[in-house]
Amino acid sequence: MPYKNRVAVLGAGLTRFMRRALETPKELAFQAASAALRDASLTISDVDCVVGITAPDAFDGVHMNAEYFADGAGARGKPYMRSYVGGGSGVFGVINGWYHVASGDFDTCLVVAEEKMSSALPHPQGAFNAIYDQFLERPLGVNLLWIFALEMNRYMSAHGVPMETFAQVARKNKLNGMDHPSSQSGISGDFSIEEIMDSEVMAWPVQRLMVSPVSDGAGAMLLASEEFVKKRGLDPVWIEGVGWNLDTSYWTNRDLYYPRYLEKAALMAYDMAGVTDPRKEIHVVEPYDPFAYKELHHLEGLQLADKGQAPRLVEKGFWDRDTLAGIPATPSGGLIGVGNPIAAAGMMKVAEIYWQLEGRAGKRQVRREARRGLAQAWGDLMQVGTVVILGK
Amino acid sequence: MSTQPHYSTAPGKALGNIPIHHRYTVGVAGERFFKAMRDRKVILAAACSSCRQRFLPPKIYCEICFVETGDWSPVEGPARVKSFTLLHRSLDEEPLTQPVAVALIVWDGVRGGILHRVGGLEDPSQLKTGLLVEPCWADERAGGVNDIRFFAPANP
Numbered sequence: 194m195p196y197k198n199r200v201a202v203l204g205a206g207l208t209r210f211m212r213r214a215l216e217t218p219k220e221l222a223f224q225a226a227s228a229a230l231r232d233a234s235l236t237i238s239d240v241d242c243v244v245g246i247t248a249p250d251a252f253d254g255v256h257m258n259a260e261y262f263a264d265g266a267g268a269r270g271k272p273y274m275r276s277y278v279g280g281g282s283g284v285f286g287v288i289n290g291w292y293h294v295a296s297g298d299f300d301t302c303l304v305v306a307e308e309k310m311s312s313a314l315p316h317p318q319g320a321f322n323a324i325y326d327q328f329l330e331r332p333l334g335v336n337l338l339w340i341f342a343l344e345m346n347r348y349m350s351a352h353g354v355p356m357e358t359f360a361q362v363a364r365k366n367k368l369n370g371m372d373h374p375s376s377q378s379g380i381s382g383d384f385s386i387e388e389i390m391d392s393e394v395m396a397w398p399v400q401r402l403m404v405s406p407v408s409d410g411a412g413a414m415l416l417a418s419e420e421f422v423k424k425r426g427l428d429p430v431w432i433e434g435v436g437w438n439l440d441t442s443y444w445t446n447r448d449l450y451y452p453r454y455l456e457k458a459a460l461m462a463y464d465m466a467g468v469t470d471p472r473k474e475i476h477v478v479e480p481y482d483p484f485a486y487k488e489l490h491h492l493e494g495l496q497l498a499d500k501g502q503a504p505r506l507v508e509k510g511f512w513d514r515d516t517l518a519g520i521p522a523t524p525s526g527g528l529i530g531v532g533n534p535i536a537a538a539g540m541m542k543v544a545e546i547y548w549q550l551e552g553r554a555g556k557r558q559v560r561r562e563a564r565r566g567l568a569q570a571w572g573d574l575m576q577v578g579t580v581v582i583l584g585k
Numbered sequence: 586m587s588t589q590p591h592y593s594t595a596p597g598k599a600l601g602n603i604p605i606h607h608r609y610t611v612g613v614a615g616e617r618f619f620k621a622m623r624d625r626k627v628i629l630a631a632a633c634s635s636c637r638q639r640f641l642p643p644k645i646y647c648e649i650c651f652v653e654t655g656d657w658s659p660v661e662g663p664a665r666v667k668s669f670t671l672l673h674r675s676l677d678e679e680p681l682t683q684p685v686a687v688a689l690i691v692w693d694g695v696r697g698g699i700l701h702r703v704g705g706l707e708d709p710s711q712l713k714t715g716l717l718v719e720p721c722w723a724d725e726r727a728g729g730v731n732d733i734r735f736f737a738p739a740n741p
Contacts (some may be wrong), residue, residue, distance in 0.1 A: 217612035223646045230651070237651035254607030264648040314606040323603040331601060 197297030204233025210532030219265030225411035246286030280572020283539015352501035370530020377532035405528035412540030434466030455494030458578035705737030
């Protein structure tokens with residue numbers, strides 16, 4: 194291994210996810226960061242450096258948002274770095290934190306993710322218009338939903354996936370989210386397939402109950418070197434592999450039915466973790482699920498199912514939280530069942546794998562034995578995949 | 586209010602904007618701070634529950650100890666100009682007919698301070714580092730930084 198340090202996870206913390214938080218970005222960051230420190234039984238004086246993560250500044254409405262909330266992330270007087278790959282940021286921040294410690298430069302790193310989407314009016318989707326080409330696309334009034342609807346249509350057409358299957362994914366995640374203490378009010382619940390299928394069409398085939406909500410929230414994680422861990426006699430969860438990759442920046446040049454960006458990111462992480470047969474060696478997974486179809490799309494990109502097979506496995510309960518023969522996917526409830534404060538949602542996914550491997554996921558604990566898990570996020574210009582593999 | 590972009594396109598160029606509007610929450614600490622200004626005409630500082638230092642503007646946490654703040658109380662005594670400038674151009678670089686005085690205002694025993702305009706000066710040359718000042722409160726207060734019209738030289 195070319196890195197100086199193995200890197201462990203010593204704690205994680207989340208705020209509640211909310212449609213509109215009273216708290217400022219600084220206050221949300223403080224709540225999550227101090228919760229992670231408490232979870233790790235450490236104080237700010239144990240923190241050698243801080244990584245801050247937040248998706249577009251346009252949501253919070255503060256230019257240089259990660260610098261603005263840095264004191265709430267505990268970064269005063271410490272080396273600080275912002276990581277940013279849009280929706281992929283939550284997991285990318287953990288990768289960045291991993292580098293800080295793996296490099297040998299720091300013994301500990303506090304990674305803090307914050308997002309306050311509610312500030313953007315009338316709806317944060319409007320902010321997404323400005324990520325598109327200012328000549329070809331922005332004048333048409335494009336937002337993310339357009340492109341995801343095109344991608345979902347391409348995916349379901351290529352593989353002949355019925356809408357019911359996507360509704361089943363949404364139902365599973367909303368049920369799982371009922372057991373997550375951070376779950377946003379009204380998001381999780383026991384929704385019937387009919388209710389989900391009958392929900393408002395936003396941009397066909399994308400429907401309201403198969404999309405993650407607008408959310409405010411924060412999450413944080415404390416990473417430490419092997420030496421730091423040994424001094425304290427701990428038996429922690431380790432970061433075994435990290436990977437990320439970009440497909441072409443221009444979305445028309447991607448074949449929308451399959452996430453190549455994620456295949457490459459996953460292979461990088463599997464290689465680092467020494468995973469040769471992910472379907473056997475990954476025991477629990479948190480694929481990025483801002484849309485129900487994206488969970489399946491991403492499970493295929495992660496090589497956990499053949500192309501077009503992730504939907505077939507839904508029907509067999511292969512991805513259910515209580516599966517014994519399959520791989521539980523999104524036991525947290527995910528972005529659909531907990532909420533989607535973008536950077537914090539990715540952090541929530543890594544935290545879920547951490548708590549699952551520690552056996553501390555409470556009612557969300559998977560039934561099968563879980564010694565290795567994977568968290569993934571996606572975003573940027575919809576071309577980035579970010580992957581972290583944890584093991585115990 | 587809409588985020589529909591307004592474009593005027595022609596070969597070679599496109600005029601556009603990033604059409605985003607915001608509604609900010611003032612936050613847990615901010616609500617308390619600005620309500621006190623509006624309702625009681627006082628400027629609150631918050632003390633760290635660990636190091637006991639008082640901070641302005643007050644936050645829910647001490648950024649040094651990284652624990653919650655406890656006691657909130659108004660700053661007392663005269664404020665002091667720690668540094669100042671005289672502005673000769675607007676935000677859009679338009680010349681101003683009258684220079685505008687702004688200063689960093691601090692209180693003894695309180696870490697931090699607030700930025701504000703300085704008014705009521707007989708002459709701009711009166712504005713000096715160390716000048717003792719006091720807030721001139723607006724009659725109509727909405728719970729914002731402009732509830733203070735400006736800081737004026739303190740009456741001795």
